[in-house]
Structure formats: C-alpha cells, structure tokens
Amino acid sequence: MTATAAFFFCLCLAFSPAAEAGLYTASDQVVLLSEQNVGSVLVNSSVAMVVEFYASWCGHCIVFSPTYKKLARDTKEWKPAVNIAAIDCAAQVNKQICRDYEITGYPSIKFFHAYSKADSSGVTYRGFSHDVRELRHRIIDSLESHGEPWPPACPPLEPTSEAEINNFFETNTVQHLALIFEDKKSYIGREVILDLLQFENITVRRVLNTEKGLVAKLGVTKFPSCYLYYPDGNFTRLRVNFEARSFYSYALQRLPGVMRSGKSPPVVMELLKNHTEEPWRPFNSSQVYMADLESALHYSLRVELADHAVIKGDALIALKNYISVLAKYFPGRPVVTNLLKSLNSWLQNQTADHISYKEFKETVDDTPQVLDAALPEGVRWVGCQGSQPHFRGYPCGVWTLFHVLTVQASNTGGSDPKEVLKAMRNYVHHFFGCRYCAEHFENMAKEGLDEVNTLKSAVLWLWSRHNRVNNRIAGALSEDPLFPKIQWPSPEMCPSCHTVKFNGEHSWNKEQVLPFLGSYFSSSRILTDYLEAEDQILRKQREKHSHQLQDSLAQKHIERIAREALNPIRPSVQSRVQEGEEEEGPQEEDEGPQDEMEAYEEDNEGGKEKPAPLTSELEDKSFVPTPWTKTKLEEVRGHRIPSIIGMRLRRRQQQEDIVDLDSFVNQHFKAKALQLAASSRVKQRTLQTKVEQEPRPALSLGMELDAGLGMVGLQPMDADLELNFIPQGKSLKKRELAGQYFRREVELAQREHWMSVFSIGFSNVDISLCVILYGLSFSCLLAMYVFFRNRLRRRKVKVALP
Numbered sequence: 185m186t187a188t189a190a191f192f193f194c195l196c197l198a199f200s201p202a203a204e205a206g207l208y209t210a211s212d213q214v215v216l217l218s219e220q221n222v223g224s225v226l227v228n229s230s231v232a233m234v235v236e237f238y239a240s241w242c243g244h245c246i247v248f249s250p251t252y253k254k255l256a257r258d259t260k261e262w263k264p265a266v267n268i269a270a271i272d273c274a275a276q277v278n279k280q281i282c283r284d285y286e287i288t289g290y291p292s293i294k295f296f297h298a299y300s301k302a303d304s305s306g307v308t309y310r311g312f313s314h315d316v317r318e319l320r321h322r323i324i325d326s327l328e329s330h331g332e333p334w335p336p337a338c339p340p341l342e343p344t345s346e347a348e349i350n351n352f353f354e355t356n357t358v359q360h361l362a363l364i365f366e367d368k369k370s371y372i373g374r375e376v377i378l379d380l381l382q383f384e385n386i387t388v389r390r391v392l393n394t395e396k397g398l399v400a401k402l403g404v405t406k407f408p409s410c411y412l413y414y415p416d417g418n419f420t421r422l423r424v425n426f427e428a429r430s431f432y433s434y435a436l437q438r439l440p441g442v443m444r445s446g447k448s449p450p451v452v453m454e455l456l457k458n459h460t461e462e463p464w465r466p467f468n469s470s471q472v473y474m475a476d477l478e479s480a481l482h483y484s485l486r487v488e489l490a491d492h493a494v495i496k497g498d499a500l501i502a503l504k505n506y507i508s509v510l511a512k513y514f515p516g517r518p519v520v521t522n523l524l525k526s527l528n529s530w531l532q533n534q535t536a537d538h539i540s541y542k543e544f545k546e547t548v549d550d551t552p553q554v555l556d557a558a559l560p561e562g563v564r565w566v567g568c569q570g571s572q573p574h575f576r577g578y579p580c581g582v583w584t585l586f587h588v589l590t591v592q593a594s595n596t597g598g599s600d601p602k603e604v605l606k607a608m609r610n611y612v613h614h615f616f617g618c619r620y621c622a623e624h625f626e627n628m629a630k631e632g633l634d635e636v637n638t639l640k641s642a643v644l645w646l647w648s649r650h651n652r653v654n655n656r657i658a659g660a661l662s663e664d665p666l667f668p669k670i671q672w673p674s675p676e677m678c679p680s681c682h683t684v685k686f687n688g689e690h691s692w693n694k695e696q697v698l699p700f701l702g703s704y705f706s707s708s709r710i711l712t713d714y715l716e717a718e719d720q721i722l723r724k725q726r727e728k729h730s731h732q733l734q735d736s737l738a739q740k741h742i743e744r745i746a747r748e749a750l751n752p753i754r755p756s757v758q759s760r761v762q763e764g765e766e767e768e769g770p771q772e773e774d775e776g777p778q779d780e781m782e783a784y785e786e787d788n789e790g791g792k793e794k795p796a797p798l799t800s801e802l803e804d805k806s807f808v809p810t811p812w813t814k815t816k817l818e819e820v821r822g823h824r825i826p827s828i829i830g831m832r833l834r835r836r837q838q839q840e841d842i843v844d845l846d847s848f849v850n851q852h853f854k855a856k857a858l859q860l861a862a863s864s865r866v867k868q869r870t871l872q873t874k875v876e877q878e879p880r881p882a883l884s885l886g887m888e889l890d891a892g893l894g895m896v897g898l899q900p901m902d903a904d905l906e907l908n909f910i911p912q913g914k915s916l917k918k919r920e921l922a923g924q925y926f927r928r929e930v931e932l933a934q935r936e937h938w939m940s941v942f943s944i945g946f947s948n949v950d951i952s953l954c955v956i957l958y959g960l961s962f963s964c965l966l967a968m969y970v971f972f973r974n975r976l977r978r979r980k981v982k983v984a985l986p
C-alpha cells in the first residue's frame with residue numbers, strides 16, 4: 185500500500201511541472217528555468233539574463249517574489265536586450281543546476297552576459313535591494329559594464345556628444361531623435377532608451393548637463409527634460425505632465441511614425457473601410473457603447489456557451505452566478521434587462537444537477553411569452569471594433585462588460601463586494617473561449633482576489649488586473665496596431681490619475697482613478713449609438729417566430745418527400761466535412777440562426793444554408809413551392825458528387841437560393857414535446873445523445889498567433905429529432921395554429937406511409953437477391969469441386985497403371 189502510494193506520489197512529482205509548484209507562473213513574464221531550457225537560455229544566448237535562484241519553501245523568497253514579478257513587468261520592453269528568469273532550486277530536478285551555479289543561499293540573483301560560456305556562473309548581485317527601482321538601476325549598471333560581445337538588441341547607453349548629434353542624420357534614417365538631458369547620476373535617459381528599444385523610427389540618446397554646447401544650443405534649463413531634434417536643426421521640448429521615465433516613454437512611443445518593430449503601420453481609416461467586411465462605425469474612444477455590451481452578451485449567451493452541450497456541477501453554478509449578476513447589474517435597455525431577469529428566474533428555478541445548453545438557448549430566444557424581452561441577435565461592435573476582423577471584438581466586450589458591472593454594483597450598493605468578480609472569474613474559468621487567457625486570469629485571481637473587501641476595491645482590482653494583462657500582451661500579435669495596449673487610462677485621458685513618487689517613479693493616484701472609472705463606466709454615460717430600436721427588435725422577434733412556424737411546416741414536408749424519393753441513404757460523411765468547413769468561415773452577424781441551422785443539418789442531410797440577414801428576407805419571404813422544390817431536387821442530386829469541390833459549389837448555390845428555418849421549429853417542438861410527454865424514456869435518450877456527442881474543441885485559438893475569438897464556435901445539436909416527431913406535432917396546438925396543425929398531421933401521415941413502403945420494399949428485394957446469389961455461388965463451387973476431384977482421381981489411376 186505504502187509502496188503504491190509512494191510510487192504515485194513520485195509520479196505526481198515527476199509529471200507536475202516544476203513551475204506549478206514554484207513561486208512564478210507563465211503569467212508572470214518571468215522565464216521559468218528548468219533542466220530542459222537552462223542550456224539554451226543561459227549559455228551563448230544573444231540576450232543578457234537576470235536569474236533569481238530561489239527555493240519555494242524559503243520565506244525570504246516568498247516575500248521577495250512580488251517585487252521580482254513587478255521588476256519583470258517593469259522591464260518588459262527590455263526583453264530583447266536583458267530578460268528576467270527564475271529557477272526553483274527546491275525542485276529535485278533542478279538541484280544539480282543550482283549546485284553547478286554555486287548557489288549557497290536563497291534567494292540569489294545573478295547576471296549572465298550575453299553569449300555566456302557554458303562554464304560561466306554569472307555575476308552575483310550581493311546585498312540586492314527589494315526595491316524595483318534599485319534593481320532596475322543595477323541591471324543597467326550590469327549592462328553598461330557589459331564587455332564585448334554586446335547584446336545585439338541593446339542600443340548604446342552611453343551619453344552622446346554635440347559632434348555626434350550634428351552628424352546623426354547623415355548616418356541614420358530614423359524620423360525622430362529624442363534627447364534626454366540629465367545629470368550623470370540619473371538613470372532616466374538609459375531607462376527610456378531601453379523602453380523604446382522595440383520601437384522603430386525613433387532613437388533616444390542621453391545628454392549630460394555637462395555637454396555645454398548642446399545645452400546652450402537648445403536652451404535647456406531643466407534636468408531632466410526631453411527634446412525632439414530634427415534633421416533641419418529644429419527642436420521642440422517634449423510636453424509631459426511630469427519629467428519622469430514613464431511619461432517620456434509613453435509620449436515617445438506615441439509619436440507619429442513611431443511603431444513597434446515587426447508591426448505593420450496602422451492602417452488609415454480610409455483603407456480600413458475596405459479592410460473590414462462591415463461598414464466602419466466611427467466612435468469616440470473615451471466612451472462606452474451599449475452596442476458593445478449587447479454584442480458581448482449575444483456572443484457569450486448564444487455562441488460561447490453553445491460549446492457546452494450539457495452544463496453541470498461547478499460550471500452550472502458559475503453560469504447561475506453569471507446570469508444572476510447580469511440580471512442584477514446590467515444597465516441595459518428594458519428589453520434586454522427584462523430578458524436577463526426572466527432568464528435568471530428560469531435558471532435559478534432549475535433544480536436538476538445539470539441543464540442542457542439547448543434548454544438554456546430556448547429560454548434566451550423563445551421569449552414572446554415574456555412581455556417586451558429580447559436580446560438583439562448578432563454582434564455590432566462599436567468601441568470594440570478592430571482594424572481587422574480578428575482584432576478586438578468579443579474579448580474587448582467582455583472586459584468592458586465586467587468593468588461596467590463592477591462599477592454598477594458599486595454605484596447601486598451591492599451586498600457582496602466580490603460578487604461580480606467571482607462571477608467573472610468563474611465564467612472565464614469555465615466558459616471563456618480563449619483557454620490560456622482563462623488560465624492567466626485564474627492565476628491572477630488566485631493571487632489577489634482575497635484582498636477585495638469593498639465594492640470600490642473590486643472596481644480597482646479589475647482595473648489593475650486588466651492593466652496587468654495589457655502590460656503582458658503589449659506588442660503581441662493579437663494587438664491591434666490601431667489600438668495599442670497601454671496602461672489605462674492614458675495621461676491624456678485622465679491627467680490627474682497619474683502622479684510620481686518623490687523618487688520619480690510613476691504611481692497611480694487611486695483617489696482619482698476610482699472616480700474616473702466610476703464615471704467612465706457609469707450607466708448614465710453609456711452611449712446608445714448604432715443600436716437597433718427596441719420595438720424593431722421585438723417586432724422582428726415576433727415575426728421570426730410566426731414565420732418560422734408557418735414556413736417550416738410546408739417546407740419540411742416537400743423537402744423530405746423530395747429527398748427521400750431521390751436519395752434514401754443519408755451521406756453522413758459529407759455532413760461532417762461541411763460542418764468543419766463552416767467553422768473556418770468568418771464570423772457572421774447572425775450566429776444565432778446559424779446555430780439552429782446546425783441542429784437542422786444533423787437531422788437532415790447536411791446541406792448548409794447560410795441564413796440571409798433576417799431583416800429583409802424574413803419579412804418578404806413567402807412560400808412558393810415550385811421553384812423551391814426544384815432547387816431542392818438539384819441539391820439532392822448534388823449530393824451524389826463525391827468530392828468536396830462538388831459540395832462547395834452546391835453549397836454556394838444553396839446559399840443564394842434558400843433560407844431555411846426548419847431547425848427552429850424542430851428544436852422548439854422537441855423541447856415542448858419533452859416537457860409534455862412525461863415519457864421518461866424519451867428524456868433519457870435525449871440526454872444520452874448529448875453526452876455522447878464528441879466534445880467540440882474549445883476555442884483554444886492562440887491569440888498570440890491570431891485573436892481567434894473573432895471566430896464562431898458552433899455546437900452541433902441533437903440528431904434525434906426524427907424520432908420525437910409525433911409528440912412534437914402535438915405541441916403545435918399550444919401555438920394556436922390549428923389550421924397549420926391539421927395540415928401538418930396529414931402530411932405526417934403521408935410521409936410515414938411513404939417512408940415505410942420505401943424502406944420495406946427496398947430491403948425485401950435486397951434480401952432475396954442476396955439469398956439467390958449466395959445459393960448460386962455455393963452450388964457453383966460445389967460443382968467445380970466435384971468435377972476437379974473426379975479428374976484428379978482418374979489421373980492417379982492412369983499413373984498407377986504401368
């Protein structure tokens with residue numbers, strides 16, 4: 185027993201990554217050293233490294249770790265020249281490394297030069313301070329004393345001279361030259377040089393106050409101060425709120441023409457209009473738009489949650505809390521808040537230990553019973569628009585939504601300070617499609633959420649963690665070049681939010697940040713531009729319902745007759761391929777209906793109809809049997825083309841011709857039938873199908889590669905609609921469509937008949953053919969056997985006779 189236990193314990197130790205147990209995680213911008221990467225990171229690397237050797241159990245190390253993390257965040261822009269790393273010497277696997285580097289106490293910090301040799305044990309920082317600023321200065325000292333070979337990405341740090349400046353533009357093509365005038369002891373110049381090393385079209389140099397010629401030429405009286413110097417000899421003072429590092433860096437990074445290396449220059453608005461499929465909606469970037477909040481709700485409730493066919497356990501609790509917080513605090517229009525409230529009361533009344541997403545979705549969409557409640561379909565980003573379809577959008581909407589909710593809870597006096605944050609944390613943890621975002625967020629939440637004990641501190645907590653994320657992903661590929669990640673709000677947006685400490689370090693003026701957030705995200709300031717009118721949403725919703733009911737009845741009938749007559753066997757492989765295809769497609773405005781379409785396809789043959797914009801098509805659409813049937817027949821023939829190309833062609837054709845809404849009715853009736861028919865057998869089977877469904881890959885789309893959240897992840901729905909068909913029909917009475925109901929029953933009866941004749945006839949022929957063929961071949965074989973045996977025997981007899 186003990187041996188087994190010990191074995192499993194060892195297994196756990198061996199397989200749990202050392203990082204998990206250590207003081208740092210992947211979210212901390214600290215390179216996690218281990219046996220595997222220590223060789224490549226510390227030996228012969230083009231980047232100088234600062235390494236902390238620590239033991240996860242050591243109290244000093246635990247106390248020091250927040251400082252070290254802060255240092256890593258603070259020097260984030262310096263990474264190409266000097267990077268921050270850490271290794272846990274308490275982990276058994278790392279023991280030998282720490283011994284090789286002659287570590288005797290924890291924590292130890294060592295500086296490794298670029299292109300260090302394998303036998304180099306680094307330069308130890310003795311008696312280092314627990315102050316980020318002093319550590320940063322120490323790193324600069326190390327870099328300055330860095331002999332050859334110099335880290336290639338590190339710009340020169342030494343002071344410049346008048347002679348050099350005079351010849352500067354003869355040898356350089358950059359647009360901006362920034363000169364920081366300071367005294368010898370000041371580190372600001374060097375810090376700003378490093379802060380801008382990843383930016384193009386700008387060079388920063390430091391000029392000492394002893395450089396009399398330049399000081400006199402530019403008339404510099406204040407040290408430090410920053411000047412922009414131009415090729416024609418002109419110069420201007422850089423205007424900042426405070427003469428301090430972070431203000432210089434922020435202002436210089438934002439000069440026209442300056443951009444992060446490797447980033448394409450920001451697209452001008454005119455070009456942008458052609459880039460995006462949707463029309464660009466001009467917006468004021470210091471305002472919150474209701475359109476973004478509603479779009480985020482739509483995406484969250486109709487698309488993101490749809491990835492979870494069955495929601496149970498902690499995920500169900502998370503969903504309940506999320507909807508409850510929305511119902512309580514979402515400062516929306518009456519239609520939307522009505523919907524959220526009715527959804528919430530429905531959800532809180534669910535006592536089962538699980539719900540299916542389909543039930544949930546029906547409650548979101550099937551709201552005519554509730555007066556004046558609807559969630560507009562589709563996304564319509566305004567303040568969250570990206571310069572490309574894959575930028576911004578939903579994640580921006582999620583942030584905005586939760587900022588608004590924390591502020592709203594604070595303004596209306598919620599009871600539990602952590603209520604909104606917990607709801608967000610658990611929603612993100614269980615459902616947010618960007619899985620590694622969720623992981624990072626969970627790491628952050630684990631760390632500091634306990635400190636939140638007032639509603640105001642909840643607002644500030646979310647703001648500061650959002651800034652932490654901004655810091656971490658600034659410059660990542662997922663960053664929209666038009667909306668670079670900054671520490672928010674910018675000095676322009678809220679000058680009083682920023683201040684400096686006595687030592688020149690930047691600091692947030694929290695007394696000012698809080699009221700700023702309170703007003704920025706307050707419900708009274710949310711703009712309602714670009715919103716669809718409420719009565720229009722409701723009208724559309726009602727029309728959608730009645731049209732869907734009517735049209736689908738007729739369509740379904742003809743369609744099935746046509747299909748079954750031509751193609752009784754269902755090509756299931758094709759439907760799979762098409763589903764895959766659809767997933768790759770760009771995001772559509774109307775995911776909702778598309779969702780329903782998929783339910784339909786599972787049921788039927790897999791023809792993928794793209795619903796046309798609901799507005800016009802639905803209103804004008806009337807049932808015209810003849811041309812429609814024709815298209816359908818063509819489509820069915822198309823199925824026999826066994827290639828993907830064929831399907832693509834056919835699909836395109838279909839998209840132009842048909843708007844199909846069958847699925848809605850299918851789903852709708854099925855749910856009703858399930859409720860009505862108390863038959864538990866039906867219920868069990870339905871649930872089973874859901875469980876059996878292959879889990880769809882979560883939206884694990886790497887945002888560093890591509891902000892994949894712009895994509896739609898649709899969930900296939902049940903494929904068992906056929907079997908529940910009769911009870912579904914019965915539920916129609918409820919919808920007060922008696923005439924339709926009657927017609928449908930007749931059709932149903934006809935169809936059943938057709939089907940049975942067809943299938944039985946077919947299989948009888950099949951079986952008899954098989955039997956006959958089998959008999960024939962058997963007797964044939966027997967005859968051959970007898971024939972050859974007789975011949976052999978005769979031959980043997982001949983041979984035996986002399």
Ligand SMILES: Cc1cc2nc3c(=O)[nH]c(=O)nc-3n(C[C@H](O)[C@H](O)[C@H](O)COP(=O)(O)OP(=O)(O)OC[C@H]3O[C@@H](n4cnc5c(N)ncnc54)[C@H](O)[C@@H]3O)c2cc1C
Pocket residue numbers: 568575576577579580581582583584587612620621622624625646647648649650651653654657660662663664667668669672673887888891
């Ligand atoms: C919980 C969560 C975790 C994420 N984790 C990651 C991750 O690990 N890696 C990754 O690449 N992406 C992550 N993302 C996505 C990323 O944060 C951005 O949302 C996305 O890149 C879109 O950026 P954006 O420019 O629209 O601005 P966002 O960062 O989405 O901000 C939206 C708007 O909020 C305002 N804002 C900005 N900062 C603040 C602030 N500090 N306080 C209040 N308001 C602010 C601004 O007006 C901004 O336009 C995460 C998103 C969420 C919701």
Ligand SMILES: *[C@@H]1O[C@H](CO)[C@@H](O)[C@H](O)[C@H]1NC(C)=O
Pocket residue numbers: 228
């Ligand atoms: C170190 O790296 C450089 C290129 O980065 C390479 O040319 C050199 O051979 C490497 N030296 C060792 C000892 O690996």
Ligand SMILES: *[C@@H]1O[C@H](CO)[C@@H](O)[C@H](O)[C@H]1NC(C)=O
Pocket residue numbers: 359384385440441442
């Ligand atoms: C520098 O900026 C100017 C003006 O904005 C621009 O024309 C030029 O292309 C930029 N240079 C580089 C190298 O990006």
Ligand SMILES: *[C@@H]1O[C@H](CO)[C@@H](O)[C@H](O)[C@H]1NC(C)=O
Pocket residue numbers: 454455458
């Ligand atoms: C946008 O595209 C249209 C045609 O597709 C073209 O005529 C127009 O010049 C483009 N506009 C810009 C600003 O590129």
Ligand SMILES: *[C@@H]1O[C@H](CO)[C@@H](O)[C@H](O)[C@H]1NC(C)=O
Pocket residue numbers: 468469470471
């Ligand atoms: C944007 O909004 C801010 C804050 O309400 C306002 O001061 C500013 O004038 C607006 N800008 C434009 C261009 O409308």
